[in-house]
Each structure stands twice: as C-alpha cells, then as structure tokens.
Amino acid sequence: MVALYITSSASGSGKTTLCAGLGKHLFSSGHRVGFFKPVITANNEKDSDTTFLKHIFGLEETQHILAPIFRDEVSLKNSLKEAYAKVTTSKDAVIIEGVFGQSDSSSDLVATLEAKVIVIADYAQELLPVIDTSRRFGEQLLGIVVNKVPRSRLERVRDEVSHLLEPAGIKILGILPEDRSLLALTIGELAEQIHGELLRGSEKSAELVENIMLGANVLDNTMNAGPLYFRRKANKATILKSGRPDMQMAALESPTTCLVLTGNTSIKEVVLARAKKKNVPVILARDDVPLVVTQIEEALGKSRFCQENKLPRLTEIMQEYFDFTTIERGLGLSL
Numbered sequence: 001m002v003a004l005y006i007t008s009s010a011s012g013s014g015k016t017t018l019c020a021g022l023g024k025h026l027f028s029s030g031h032r033v034g035f036f037k038p039v040i041t042a043n044n045e046k047d048s049d050t051t052f053l054k055h056i057f058g059l060e061e062t063q064h065i066l067a068p069i070f071r072d073e074v075s076l077k078n079s080l081k082e083a084y085a086k087v088t089t090s091k092d093a094v095i096i097e098g099v100f101g102q103s104d105s106s107s108d109l110v111a112t113l114e115a116k117v118i119v120i121a122d123y124a125q126e127l128l129p130v131i132d133t134s135r136r137f138g139e140q141l142l143g144i145v146v147n148k149v150p151r152s153r154l155e156r157v158r159d160e161v162s163h164l165l166e167p168a169g170i171k172i173l174g175i176l177p178e179d180r181s182l183l184a185l186t187i188g189e190l191a192e193q194i195h196g197e198l199l200r201g202s203e204k205s206a207e208l209v210e211n212i213m214l215g216a217n218v219l220d221n222t223m224n225a226g227p228l229y230f231r232r233k234a235n236k237a238t239i240l241k242s243g244r245p246d247m248q249m250a251a252l253e254s255p256t257t258c259l260v261l262t263g264n265t266s267i268k269e270v271v272l273a274r275a276k277k278k279n280v281p282v283i284l285a286r287d288d289v290p291l292v293v294t295q296i297e298e299a300l301g302k303s304r305f306c307q308e309n310k311l312p313r314l315t316e317i318m319q320e321y322f323d324f325t326t327i328e329r330g331l332g333l334s335l
Contacts, residue, residue, distance in 0.1 A: 001088050001091055001092060001093065001094065002092070002093050002094075002115075002116065002331045002332060002333070003036075003084075003093070003094050003096055003113045003114065003115035003116065004022070004093060004094070004095050004096065004115060004116050004117075004118065004142075004327075004331060005096045005098050005106070005109065005110050005113070005115040005116065005117045005118070005140075006018055006019055006022075006095065006096065006097055006098060006117075006118050006120065007098035007106055007117065007118075007119055007120070008098075008119065008120040008121070008122070009119065009120070009121050009122065009125055009129070009130040009133070010122055010125055012122070013120045013121065013122040013125075013147055013148075014120050014122070014145075014147040014148065014176075014305070015097050015098070015120060016049040016052070016053070016097065016304065016305045016306065017147075017182065017305040017314060018118070018120060018145065018147075019035070019049075019053060019095050019097050020052070020053060020056060020305060020311065020314065021311075021314045021315065021317075021318040021322070022095060022318075022322075022324075022327065023035065023053065023056075023057055023095050024056065024057075024311065024315065025315075025318065025324055026092075026093055026328075026333070027057065029328075029333075031092040031093055031333055032090060032091050032092045032093075033057055033091065033092070033093055033094070033095065034057075034059065034061075034087045034088060034091035034093070034094035034095070035050070035053050035054065035057055035059060035066055035087065035094065035095050035096075035097070036066060036067075036083075036084060036087045036094050036095070036096045036097075037049065037050050037066065037067040037096065037097040038067070038068055038070060038076055038080065038083065038096075038109070039067050039068070039069050039070065047063070047067045048304065048306050049097065049304070049305075049306060050063055050066050050067040051063060051306075052305075052306035052308075053066075053097075054066055055308070056308060056311065061086065061087055065083075065086045065087060066087060068083040073105045076105060076109075077105075077108060077112075080109060080112055080113070081112060081113075084113055092333065093331060093333065096109075096113070096115060107136055107137065110137060110140055111140075114140075115140065116140055116141075116142050116330055116331060117134075117137045117140050117141045117142060118142055118143065118144075118145060118173060118327075119134045119137075119141070119143075119144050119145070120144075120145045120146075120147055121144055121145070121146050121147070122146075122147055122148055123146055123147065123148045123149045123150070123157065123178070124148070127146070127161065127164055128164065130144065131144070131164060131165065131168055131170065134170065135168070135170075141170065142171065142173065142326065142327060142330040142331075143170060143171030143172060143173035143323075143326065144161075144165065144170055144171070144172060144173065145172075145173045145174045145175075145176060145322070146161055146172075146174070146175050146176065147176045148176070148177075148178040149175055149176065149177055149178060150177070150178055151177045151178065154175055154177055157175055158172070158175045161175065171323075171326060172323075173322065173323045173326060173327065174318070174321050174322040174323060175321060176317060176318070176321050176322065177317065177321065179313065179317060180210045180211065181208065181210055181235075181310060181313045182305065182310055182313060182314060182317075183210075183300055183303045184208035184209055184210045184235070184300075184303065184307075184310070185208070185209050185296075185299055185300060185303055186205060186206050186207060186208055186209070186307060187201070187204055187205045187206070187207050187208075187209060187237075187257065187258050187281050187283070188205030188206065189299065189303075190209055190237060190258070190260070190283065190296065190299070191205070191283045193295050193296065193298075193299040194260070194283070194285045194287065194292050194295045194296060195285065195286070195287070196260065196283040196284055196285040197283065197284045197285075198281060198282070198283055199267065199272065199282040199283065199284050200272060200275060200276060200281060200282050201258065201275070201279070201280065201281025201282060202281070204258075204279070204281050205281070206307075206309070207257060207258075207281075207309075208235065208257075208307065208309060208310070209235065209236065209237045209257050209258065210234075210235040210236070210257075211233045211234070211235055211236040211237070212236060212237050212238075212239060212293065212296055212297075212300075213230065213232070213233050213236045213237070213238045213239065214238075214239050214240075214289070214293070215230075215238060215239065215240040215241070215244065215247040215248075215251065229250075230250060230251045230253070230254035230256070231254040231255065234255055235255075235257050236255075236256060236257055237256075237257055237258050237259075237260050237283075237296070238251040238256050238258075238259055238260065239260045239262065239289060239292060239293060239296075240259065240260070240261055240262070241261070241262055241263050241265070241289065242261040242262060242263040242264070242265040242266075242267060242284065243263060243265035245267075245268040245270065245271050248261065248267075248268075248271045249270070249271060249274060252271075252274050252275060252278050252280060256278075256280050257280075257281075258280060258281040258282065258283060259275060259280060259281070259282045259283065260283045260285060260292065260296075261282065261283070261284050261285070262284075262285050262286075262287060262288055262289050262292050263286070263288065264286060267282070267284065
C-alpha cells in the first residue's frame, strides 16, 4: 500500500480537483483507492470535499474516519498513525489531501506516513517560492503541477517552468489549462450566491453555468435582433432587469441555461410560461445588475470542484496534460 500526499502553494489551487482526477484514473486502472484528509480546526462541520470524494470513490468509511478532526498540530502528530490506519484496509493506494502551504505539519505527515508528494502551483502565483519550499520533501517529491494556465500560454509556460525545474531536479507532472467548465457553478449555487429566489426549474438546480451574459439596454431588442445577440455564448446565465420582458423573451429564444432577473418589478406571466415551455430555470434577485454581476464573478472565482458532472471534462484534460505514467511508476503501481 502506498500513500500520495497532494498539497498546494495556496488555497484554491486545485487540490480536490487533482485528487478526484488522479483517484478516478487509478480506480479505473484496477487499483483500490482510499482517501484521507486530516483536518486541523476548532469546528466540527462536515467537509464538502470529503463528502464528494467519498461518493465518487465509492468508499464505505464514514466522514469522520476519512476526514478526522484534530484540535491542533500536537494532537495531529500524536494520533495521525492511528487515524490513518483506519483508511488503509484493502487499499492499493491512499490519496491524502493536504493543507495548503508546506508547513512543518505537512513535512511531518509525509515523513510519518512515508508518502510520496505532488505539489500544485497556481499559474497566478510566483513559482520560485513554490520550488524552494517543495525541496523540503526531498526524495518523496514526485513533482509539481501548474494549474489554471490560460490556453494561449500553455507552451510558453511549459518552456518557462522546464527552465526553472530542470536545474532543481524537479519533474513537471502537468501543465493544466484553465477550463471554464471546471470553474462553473450550478444553478442552485448561483441562486444561493446572489440571494435569489428560484421561481421555476428547481429540478435543474444541479446543472452547470459556465458563462454569464448581460442584456444590453442599447440593444434593439426586437424578436429578430435579440436572439442573435444572446446566441453569442453557450451554457450561460443571462442577467436582465426584471422590468424588461422584451429582452427576457428574446433571451429565451437562444440556448440559455438560466435567466437571472434583477430588481423589484413583478415578472410577467408570459415570460414564466415561455421559460417553462423552454425548460429554462428563472432566478429572481432583488439587488441591482452591477451587484449581482459582482456576486457571480466572485463566486466563480471561488468555485469548488465538488460536482460529479465536471468529472468527464476533468478526465479529458488530465488524459491530455497530466503525466500518469510517471505517477504510477513513482508510486510503484503496475501500469
């Protein structure tokens, strides 16, 4: 049985995403995969990442066993082996999701569990400090993954990263592109973030929204011009003022994931009827358009991976851009 510790240089770099993609690959290759996420916190709330990974890995262990809670680093150090032993039974590999940053607790955990290590660096961050801190893992370090790289810069970033990592003897395990579908919110999450009311379409609350689109007041929004404007983006939430039924009807003539209507004006029944016929959810938010847009943009920036319908796209990305062969060899797993 081998342990793989996945950590990152900052919060939101993609640890859960990588855990999901790597775990699903190992599972589909015939390996029995476990999961472990020791948490140092004062509260006892369930960890949504663990709930999600427990589900997609088909694990029988309870949330408490998979993500044991420790009061502080001292209690973690004293009880780590005992907690870890509970998730290793009948497993070929256990993926451990670590805390962000390479703290002393990370190094101690890796040493105690004899785990191999992958470090994730966010494209937006400076890479040299990540390299310096990654070196403390020594021979346990399998390599570094750079995540959320704009597609237009993939090749250039690979060259730049190679120039930095090769002299340090560190392997590049993947240069992963930024992908809107992995940053998407569900309709339900979007409604929650903008404090909106889902007027219809609650059965589609788990569907993903990848783009947002504003209805422009300057638009000559006849039934001929409107749909052409709104067709410019797919998988979108279209944000419109609640007092513009003409624009709402035009938006419904294009592929629309959901309508987000803002303001205090009552929604026309003809609009709701058309949305029902098109099977498009409608969210009513009482705030004005600029505030709703800001709320959605902030939510997209903090979006978590925990959606099963993101897995197919993640699998495609990792098959193309991630070095599974090096990982399996580094873990001593048969190909």
